[in-house]
Every structure is written in structure tokens, then in C-alpha cells.
Amino acid sequence: MLTAPGATVTLTIRGTPPATQYLESAAVLLPTSDAAQAGALLDALTGQDLAAPLAAFLKRPEVQAGLADGLSVAADPYTLSLKTAGAGLSLTVSLQTLSGFGPVPASRILGDPAAPYAIRMYSDFQCPYCQQAELEAIPTVVKNLPKDVRFEFHQFPLESLHPNARAAAEASVCAENQGQFFAFKDALFRRNDWQKAVNPSAIFQAVAQGVGVNTVTYRGCIADRAGKAEVDAGLAEASRLGLNSTPSVYIGNYRLSNPYDPASYQALLDFVRAK
Template sequence: MRKNQLTSTLMTGVLVTCAVLITAAVVKREFLPSAAAAPGPDLRPRKLQNTAALAQTGQVMGRPDAPVKIVEFSDFQCPFCARAQEVIEKVRRRHPDRVAVVFRHFPLDAIHPHARTAAMASECAAEQGRFHAYHDALFARQDSIGTRAWEAFAADAGLRDLPAFRQCVDSRRHAGAVERDARVAAELGLQVTPSLIVNGELRPGLPTEEDLERWVLAGGR
């Protein structure tokens, strides 16, 4: 008898526990937002209008008269952007007369607190003709951004006038240029970095080397 009572008690406890868990699951589904259901960024390619104008502003890496310009919206603290830089540079070097990169800033301030200052520092490096070298220095030591002095990156990039560079960074002289690029990115509806525009098509996310090569040679299709 005691055994039957114990079994009955255990079964009752199991049923009550199951009922509580099921009720909690229903409540969570009905009243709490589901992380799985949250929409992710839209990574589908899409055609853009008047993309030639987007290539008129930004820092050009490569020949200014190159027939194919990859417009890149990027963030110096974004790890995917660092990986994209390697892919883009390989393709650009493979086609030095055909491909150039137009770098534009899209600092994701909410998750990369030093990206905006890094962007302004890169524009200060551009004043001494060293944007590309500073760009490479930032991505090469990306894990040091925010803890390493901006002048240390500038020294790596071969800037000659470090005091002038420091004064430029401290003055935030290029804050307007960085904000301009970020505003354009928002107007385009960009959601991720890197986002590339190749031959009139927006290509969000990290590209493979093979895909980027194909887009460049096949008109972005």
C-alpha cells in the first residue's frame, strides 16, 4: 500500500511539474519576444540607383581612374571587415588597372565604441597621404584599438608629422566627414559591415574571394 501511495505521489508530482513547464512555455511564447523569431539583417543583394555618385566621396585605394570601383562601407573594429580587407586587397592587387576601392565609414557605435575615433584618425592620416597605410595598420592590430595610442598606429603607417596628426585627432576635425558617411549608410538601409557596392549592386556581408572576383569581372552579377 505504501508503495502504491508513493508511486501515486510521484506521478502526481511529475504531472504537476509538466503542467507548470507547459504553462511557462505558452506564456513565454505568447507574451515574451522570441530570440529565434527576431529578424536578422537582410543580406540579400540588391540593385542601387546612381551608385556612381557614391564613389565620388571617400578615400580611394588604387587607381582613381580604375573602371571598377568597389565602394566599401566599413568599421575599423569590425572583425568581418578585417577579414574582408584581406579578400578585397587580393582582388584589387590581381587587377590593379581595373579595380579600386572607395572606403567609406560606417562605425557601429553601439558595439564598437572606438570605431568612430579610429575613422577620424584615418582621415587625419589621409592629410599626410597615408590613409591606406593607416587603414592597414588598424586592421593589422585591430585587437589593440582603444588601448593603443593613435600615434602608435600612425608610426606604423609611416606618418612623418606625428604632432600634427595628434592635433588633428584631438580636434575631431573630421567628425563631419565620418558622420556624413554614416548618414549615407543609414539612408541606403545598410545593416551590417562590411557592405560592398560593386557595379551597381549592394552586397552586404563578408564576401569570398571567388565571389568578389566574379562580381568584379561579370559586372556585379
């Protein structure tokens, strides 16, 4: 238990000494409804700039009305629970968890498909943030993938935002059917010449051919839209899980807050592994 001026902070730790320990959640009890103090403690606990948003949130009339019964709000990757406690304020911050992930075929898994820990990336080929993660973090993450961890790619094209995303996803399935998903994915994310094309199919075919895909078989797959069902299944899974942005990366049941930094993957993986 830690104390701050006028406040009590109780930490829930994962891990057992002398091994590395990780903060899983924290409960804060303030003697008054001091939004500034609550925000300062929240920043210290999470390492994020949440003080100003929390203060603005607590000033809203509907929030003030709901504090007596308690309410929760998402502040990715955390969940904040707030409730008045007499004249004071109770605040709990915990890492968001998610369960019910769907399986992906071994052709979209790097590492041992039976590995006990999973890094799951829900991605959109036309999403610039996905491209950033793919170029800045994923090569290092994959290169250093431990034997007990698998990397999964989940199809999540945001069609309303990215008009070529579905076509790219279906093309990747046609490459996947010939065992070249990851080669196609990596090559496509390295290119910027197709995102605004009216019809990027010729570029997709060139990328597929460049990674060794049989062109005749690939063309038949595209013509038959043989990848549609797989992409539809990915979209259905993302909808069922309540995902609404890309890249959405989960390690175990926990969402990764910074998918652009390889060190963030390792830190969360260490957290998930802690017993």
C-alpha cells in the first residue's frame, strides 16, 4: 500500500519476488473529490497524460449525477472506475482485458501455432498507422519472437475509411492460399503506390508475382473472390469483439498501448508471462 497526501493508493501487483513485478491495477481513495489530485495520481500510475481529460470528464453534469452509483470509462488501454465515497472519491484504474478471440489458420501465424502466448494484430492494409507499426516495430518483434509466443495476423479492413482495404485483404488471402501470406503482406506494406489507385488490382498482382505466387492460380482466386469469406470472418470477429480501430494489438487478453515500439511488445509480454 502507498500513500499520497490525503489519499490512499492500493496496488495490485502481478509477479512474485525476486522475479520482475508488474502493476495490474490500482485503487485510489481521495478524502475529497479533488479532480486535480486524482488526475496527478492517475498520470503517475499510468505514465500517460490523463489528468486534464479526467478533470474535464468529472465536471460534466451527467458524470456528477452518476458518481454516487459509480461509473466506468475506457481510457485505452485502461478502464477507469469512479465513485463518490462520502465526501471523497474512489478511483480504480486497471488494464483493459478482452477474451473470445477467434482462431486464424496456421498460414497467418508466425512461430509455433500451439505456443501458449499470442500476439494478435488486427490490421488493415490501407491503414497508415498499421503501415507504421509494420515498418517500425513488427520486423523486430518477429525477429525476436520467443519459442513460447506466436504472432497472429487478423484481417480487419476498415472499408468505410479505406476503399482499397478489402481488395488488398482479399488479395492477401489469395497469396496465403499459396503459402505466401507474410511475404505478400510485408511487400505490400512497403509500398505507397496503391492506396489511392482507382483500381489497384494490377499492383496487387505484381506484388504477388514478386513473392513467388503462381499468377494463373492467383488470377482465378481473385476472379472467384475466393478470399471474401475469410475477410468477412475477420470483420465479423472484430465486430463481435467490439474493435473499432487499427492496428489493434493484443498480447494475451491485454491491449497493447503502443504498437509502434518493439519495447512495448516485450514489456506487455513480460507482464502477461508473470505468475
